[in-house]
Amino acid sequence: MRVIFKTSYLQDIRLAKHGGHVFWYTLLLVTAIAAPLLVDTYWLNEVSRFLIFALAGLGLMIVTGYTGQVSLGHAAFLAVGAYAHTYFISHEMPFVISLLLAAFTSGCVGLVVAVPASRMTGLYLAIASLAFAIIIEDMTIHWESVTGGNRGMPVPPPSLFGYEIYSAVEFYYIVLAGVFLSTILVLNLLRAPFGRAMLAIRDSEISASSLGISVARTKITAFFISACITGLAGGLMAHYVQYLSPEIFGILLSIQLLLMIVVGGLGTVHGAFFGAFLVGLLESLISISKDYLPGAIGNQPGLEPGLFGLILVLFIIFEPEGVYGRWLKLRNFFENFPFYRRNTFKRQKTYLRTDRLK
Amino acid sequence: MLEIAQLAIIGISQGCIYGLIAMGFVMIYKATEMVNFAQGDIMMVGTFVALTLTTMAGANFFIAFLCAILIMTVFGFLVDRVFIRKIIGQPQFSIVILTISLGFVFRSGAGMIWGQSPRTMETPFTGNFVLGSLVIGNERIAIVVGTILVSALLWTFFKYSRWGLAMQAASQNQLAAFYSAIPVKSVYSMVWGLAAAISCIAGVLLAPVTLVSTLNGFFGNQGLCRCCDWRFWVFARRFAGRVDYRFGRAFCGRLLA
Amino acid sequence: MTHLQVKNLSVNFGGLKALDDVSFSVAKNEVFSIVGPNGAGKSTIFNVISSFYKPSQGQIFFDAQDITATKPDEKAKLGITRTFQNIELFEHSSVLQNLLIGRSIHNRHPVYRQFIFDKTVRNSEIAHREAAEKVIDFLELAHYRDHLIANLPYGVRKKVELARALCAEPSLLLLDEPASGLNPEETEEVGHWIEDIRHDLGITVVMIEHDMSLVTEVSDRVLALSEGKVIAQGSAEEVQNNANVVSAYLGSA
Ligand SMILES: Nc1ncnc2c1ncn2[C@@H]1O[C@H](COP(=O)(O)OP(=O)(O)OP(=O)(O)O)[C@@H](O)[C@H]1O
Numbered sequence: 001m002r003v004i005f006k007t008s009y010l011q012d013i014r015l016a017k018h019g020g021h022v023f024w025y026t027l028l029l030v031t032a033i034a035a036p037l038l039v040d041t042y043w044l045n046e047v048s049r050f051l052i053f054a055l056a057g058l059g060l061m062i063v064t065g066y067t068g069q070v071s072l073g074h075a076a077f078l079a080v081g082a083y084a085h086t087y088f089i090s091h092e093m094p095f096v097i098s099l100l101l102a103a104f105t106s107g108c109v110g111l112v113v114a115v116p117a118s119r120m121t122g123l124y125l126a127i128a129s130l131a132f133a134i135i136i137e138d139m140t141i142h143w144e145s146v147t148g149g150n151r152g153m154p155v156p157p158p159s160l161f162g163y164e165i166y167s168a169v170e171f172y173y174i175v176l177a178g179v180f181l182s183t184i185l186v187l188n189l190l191r192a193p194f195g196r197a198m199l200a201i202r203d204s205e206i207s208a209s210s211l212g213i214s215v216a217r218t219k220i221t222a223f224f225i226s227a228c229i230t231g232l233a234g235g236l237m238a239h240y241v242q243y244l245s246p247e248i249f250g251i252l253l254s255i256q257l258l259l260m261i262v263v264g265g266l267g268t269v270h271g272a273f274f275g276a277f278l279v280g281l282l283e284s285l286i287s288i289s290k291d292y293l294p295g296a297i298g299n300q301p302g303l304e305p306g307l308f309g310l311i312l313v314l315f316i317i318f319e320p321e322g323v324y325g326r327w328l329k330l331r332n333f334f335e336n337f338p339f340y341r342r343n344t345f346k347r348q349k350t351y352l353r354t355d356r357l358k
Numbered sequence: 359m360l361e362i363a364q365l366a367i368i369g370i371s372q373g374c375i376y377g378l379i380a381m382g383f384v385m386i387y388k389a390t391e392m393v394n395f396a397q398g399d400i401m402m403v404g405t406f407v408a409l410t411l412t413t414m415a416g417a418n419f420f421i422a423f424l425c426a427i428l429i430m431t432v433f434g435f436l437v438d439r440v441f442i443r444k445i446i447g448q449p450q451f452s453i454v455i456l457t458i459s460l461g462f463v464f465r466s467g468a469g470m471i472w473g474q475s476p477r478t479m480e481t482p483f484t485g486n487f488v489l490g491s492l493v494i495g496n497e498r499i500a501i502v503v504g505t506i507l508v509s510a511l512l513w514t515f516f517k518y519s520r521w522g523l524a525m526q527a528a529s530q531n532q533l534a535a536f537y538s539a540i541p542v543k544s545v546y547s548m549v550w551g552l553a554a555a556i557s558c559i560a561g562v563l564l565a566p567v568t569l570v571s572t573l574n575g576f577f578g579n580q581g582l583c584r585c586c587d588w589r590f591w592v593f594a595r596r597f598a599g600r601v602d603y604r605f606g607r608a609f610c611g612r613l614l615a
Numbered sequence: 616m617t618h619l620q621v622k623n624l625s626v627n628f629g630g631l632k633a634l635d636d637v638s639f640s641v642a643k644n645e646v647f648s649i650v651g652p653n654g655a656g657k658s659t660i661f662n663v664i665s666s667f668y669k670p671s672q673g674q675i676f677f678d679a680q681d682i683t684a685t686k687p688d689e690k691a692k693l694g695i696t697r698t699f700q701n702i703e704l705f706e707h708s709s710v711l712q713n714l715l716i717g718r719s720i721h722n723r724h725p726v727y728r729q730f731i732f733d734k735t736v737r738n739s740e741i742a743h744r745e746a747a748e749k750v751i752d753f754l755e756l757a758h759y760r761d762h763l764i765a766n767l768p769y770g771v772r773k774k775v776e777l778a779r780a781l782c783a784e785p786s787l788l789l790l791d792e793p794a795s796g797l798n799p800e801e802t803e804e805v806g807h808w809i810e811d812i813r814h815d816l817g818i819t820v821v822m823i824e825h826d827m828s829l830v831t832e833v834s835d836r837v838l839a840l841s842e843g844k845v846i847a848q849g850s851a852e853e854v855q856n857n858a859n860v861v862s863a864y865l866g867s868a
């Protein structure tokens with residue numbers, strides 16, 4: 001077991017808590033930078049896709065994993081980001097500015113859902129976001145002058161400083177840079193007061209507000225940030241898919257994002273990445289297994305959502321802390337062996353809200 | 359005048375359907391403070407069960423209907439026993455995620471069993487009811503009468519039966535109900551069974567109006583949206599109206615109308 | 616000098632009168648206790664003071680300012696913090712994190728600065744930790760600093776909740792049954808802390824408590840409540856010997 005003697009407050013505040021962290025995360029970053037040397041174009045594209053999904057998951061994680069509000073329609077923000085970005089660059093806006101503006105647009109659109117929902121209980125956000133995703137889907141179909149309607153629209157290649165980018169390697173570096181920067185910013189936020197305020201709201205709204213945290217404002221801000229990040233992922237995703245059409249951003253994608261963060265581990269940044277990886281793996285497995293399954297099951301259009309749903313159900317019931325949580329438990333078990341306390345991670349129950357103030 | 363009466367009856371029957379669907383949601387919400395996002399899909403499953411039973415050779419529609427209701431009661435009961443009970447006392451978002459995922463599982467399961475293409479259900483509620491020059495589809499009348507019957511039955515159940523009273527107690531104060539030796543957990547399972555039964559009825563009454571397909575769950579979720587909070591929906595409608603009239607229509611068409 | 620004043624407060628839940636025309640005032644740096652049988656409406660007073668319930672009638676003044684309708688989070692900014700009868704901690708965070716959340720009102724950095732985590736944010740984080748560390752020393756929580764709340768025994772949780780409220784550096788502290796569920800030694804400890812909170816930190820304390828020995832030991836004045844009505848007010852001894860109070864307790868037993 002690693003025992004860390006703390007000698008300064010900074011030790012708690014730093015992102016890397018000890019030498020092990022520094023070593024492993026540096027190694028990870030170096031591997032990521034060297035990835036184009038290690039894998040071929042096909043796999044590099046897969047890695048880009050994984051990173052984009054992880055970024056979208058990170059956005060959803062802020063709302064659902066940290067603030068404890070479920071958004072059932074987060075794919076809508078991917079859509080807003082993707083369409084806005086494509087629209088902007090098609091109108092000669094510089095790539096980076098367009099990407100940021102698309103993220104911001106997505107955030108502002110998020111406010112439309114978050115502001116009215118914040119005054120009610122968390123459930124309304126779930127319902128509102130579901131309805132909202134449908135509105136956005138309809139908009140992508142009907143607002144033809146901007147979205148190209150059902151025909152869809154092509155995405156011009158990214159261009160940096162007048163130099164057009166077609167190769168997978170260069171695109172990979174753009175994605176990597178975007179994901180890296182966003183992750184660092186999110187990590188910063190999480191160790192700052194606002195990050196703690198989000199956790200506070202998730203665990204107990206009444207004590208958060210009795211300590212001076214404005215519940216509504218925190219929820220709205222968190223949703224805004226979340227929509228921005230997911231919108232950024234959407235902008236990058238536009239280049240990955242290269243051709244936008246409404247059916248990409250359906251309810252299935254929303255559920256997939258939810259699946260990612262639940263499987264990965266709610267309330268952790270690691271969870272977003274683990275989840276993106278595992279769900280990507282799952283997708284490939286499904287597409288491979290389709291060849292072996294009997295037609296009645298394998299060719300079902302409902303197979304993927306059904307499987308996603310089933311896995312979500314199993315995780316929520318048996319491992320609500322996700323794969324990352326399970327990993328922490330295992331590590332704790334081995335580090336403390338044989339003194340592991342069965343109850344170390346015992347879940348606490350919260351009873352009905354109405355009974356809690358009495 | 360005639361037209362208005364005609365429209366009024368259609369409107370009333372539409373309202374009744376939403377009312378029936380909403381009843382299931384509200385029962386579960388009131389009793390357990392959980393929103394069941396799978397309610398619409400449970401309704402869809404119920405409709406398919408009824409469809410299968412009624413199409414079986416020589417089956418009488420009403421007997422098949424009754425059997426379907428019973429099966430769905432057990433189904434709802436089991437959903438609570440197997441899934442929902444495991445996470446009683448967990449935070450709200452677990453419940454939201456659990457129920458919405460269950461909805462997906464049901465939808466995909468139904469697709470595998472009954473296929474994706476919409477089907478029609480043979481019901482005795484065909485033909486028209488003619489009164490002078492007023493013509494009303496019998497299916498509309500069935501909806502209204504069905505809703506009234508179900509409401510009356512439920513009312514008696516809550517008012518007089520032991521289980522009904524226990525459900526009321528549990529919904530008013532969970533802890534107090536625990537203390538007064540009401541088997542809260544079993545009561546919850548009963549509530550789920552009852553809600554599933556009601557949504558089965560709603561689904562069958564709805565079947566002649568829409569076709570029976572795995573997408574019927576969406577229609578059920580409209581019920582959810584409607585019963586939740588009209589304030590929110592007024593907002594949504596206004597919002598939708600503002601974005602663009604066309605989107606407003608498309609949106610209302612899919613969610614509200 | 617009056618610090619908190621409650622004037623003609625009434626609260627209804629449907630037909631139930633949880634509070635009926637309750638008035639009292641608390642002086643600066645006083646320890647004021649509220650006693651009464653179960654369901655008397657004690658916690659309801661706190662919930663109204665922190666704006667979780669709306670009164671049907673009456674007003675609350677804090678330093679002569681009317682705070683009846685101020686939002687819950689504004690109350691904390693004014694200097695009122697509280698603990699809850701059924702401990703409301705942030706279960707999935709460590710003790711230190713909980714205490715840092717207690718310092719929310721002392722954070723003045725806009726969110727975008729927190730994203731960048733620049734020097735000023737870093738320094739204020741260090742300052743928050745120093746402040747939290749003081750409270751940890753004060754309540755002897757050092758051993759539990761990095762424990763998750765979910766793993767703590769009941770008594771320690773009560774202490775953490777108190778510590779969290781102190782981290783906000785309030786001028787008025789509302790304690791809802793700080794000693795319930797504690798053993799006699801722990802209860803005695805709570806008594807000492809309340810004395811220290813009052814004398815060393817200069818905080819005014821309003822406390823709901825059933826343990827009469829603790830109430831007698833620490834309070835300057837006591838208010839007895841029964842079925843939403845004030846039935847006695849005065850020193851601990853006066854209230855304990857009051858005929859109304861005796862019959863309220865015996866009657867409810
Ligand atoms: N949110 C609420 N809705 C309905 N009734 C409530 C609510 N909160 C409290 N009550 C009722 O108001 C009365 C007073 O409750 P309160 O919690 O203030 O009692 P208390 O004096 O704190 O009792 P205890 O010693 O058990 O904590 C009780 O009858 C209670 O049932």
Ligand SMILES: [Mg+2]
Pocket residue numbers: 358657658659700
């Ligand atoms: Mg109380």
